[in-house]
Amino acid sequence: MKIGRVAGTVVSTICSPVFENRKLLFVDLLDLDGNGTGGDVIAVDAVGAGAGETVLVLDEGNGARQVLEAPDAPVRAVVVGVIDEIETLRTSPVRRR
Amino acid sequence: MELGRVTGTVVATTIYDGLEGARLLIVQPLDRKLRPRGRPVVAADGVAMAAPDDLVTFVSSREASLALPPPPGPVDHAIVGIVDAVEEWSQ
Numbered sequence: 001m002k003i004g005r006v007a008g009t010v011v012s013t014i015c016s017p018v019f020e021n022r023k024l025l026f027v028d029l030l031d032l033d034g035n036g037t038g039g040d041v042i043a044v045d046a047v048g049a050g051a052g053e054t055v056l057v058l059d060e061g062n063g064a065r066q067v068l069e070a071p072d073a074p075v076r077a078v079v080v081g082v083i084d085e086i087e088t089l090r091t092s093p094v095r096r097r
Numbered sequence: 098m099e100l101g102r103v104t105g106t107v108v109a110t111t112i113y114d115g116l117e118g119a120r121l122l123i124v125q126p127l128d129r130k131l132r133p134r135g136r137p138v139v140a141a142d143g144v145a146m147a148a149p150d151d152l153v154t155f156v157s158s159r160e161a162s163l164a165l166p167p168p169p170g171p172v173d174h175a176i177v178g179i180v181d182a183v184e185e186w187s188q
Contacts, residue, residue, distance in 0.1 A: 006186070007129060007185060007186060008129060008183060008184050008185040008186050009183075009184045009186075010100070010154060010178075010180055010182075010183055010184075011180065011181045011182040011183075011184065012154060012178035012179060012180050012181060013179070013181055014144055014146055014178065014179040015144060015154070015177060015178030015179065016143055016144065016164055016177040016178065019177065019178055024098075024154070024178075026100075026129055026183065026185070028129070040099075040128060040129055041098065041099070042098035042099060042100060042154055043098070051186035052186060061158070061159055061160040061163075064160075072163055072167070073163060074143060074156050074160045074161065074162075074163040074164035074175060074177050075098075075156070075160060075177075076098065076156055076157075076158065076160040077098055
């Protein structure tokens with residue numbers, strides 16, 4: 001899984017059925033210090049994450065389809081958690097806003 | 098998924114059986130500010146409605162083949178949505 005920050009949403013009316021009535025979040029990927037890596041991913045929200053929150057992103061298809069209970073859906077990235085705090089041996093916590 | 102812009106189409110008359118009928122489009126990946134990032138890819142159109150200049154979301158790797166009608170074909174990028182808007186949240 002990856003760590004990211006919710007930076008926005010994507011609105012799409014014409015889309016694969018699995019994305020209908022689901023929130024698509026634009027997530028900037030972060031390193032352990034909370035700095036942007038320059039990468040980003042559009043992920044389906046499975047936990048009700050909000051603006052600016054630090055989140056856990058699953059970027060793997062089998063798990064994503066399981067989370068969304070959509071066995072044949074073309075989905076790979078899902079936000080599966082809102083991170084409260086990260087502790088590392090380098091003491092670089094990312095705190096929930 | 099990633100954000101991208103359709104910049105062209107690809108026509109291939111001779112093609113693997115599983116890809117017959119699939120529309121192939123050239124997609125330039127974009128970042129959140131709609132700036133180009135990386136090299137363009139050829140993506141199958143999983144919504145069958147994407148056209149040049151459309152802003153789209155596309156999925157890559159094995160999941161791309163699930164965007165087309167079964168059985169899963171040899172596809173590594175597929176368009177799964179046409180984007181109406183990208184709404185940024187200021188920090």
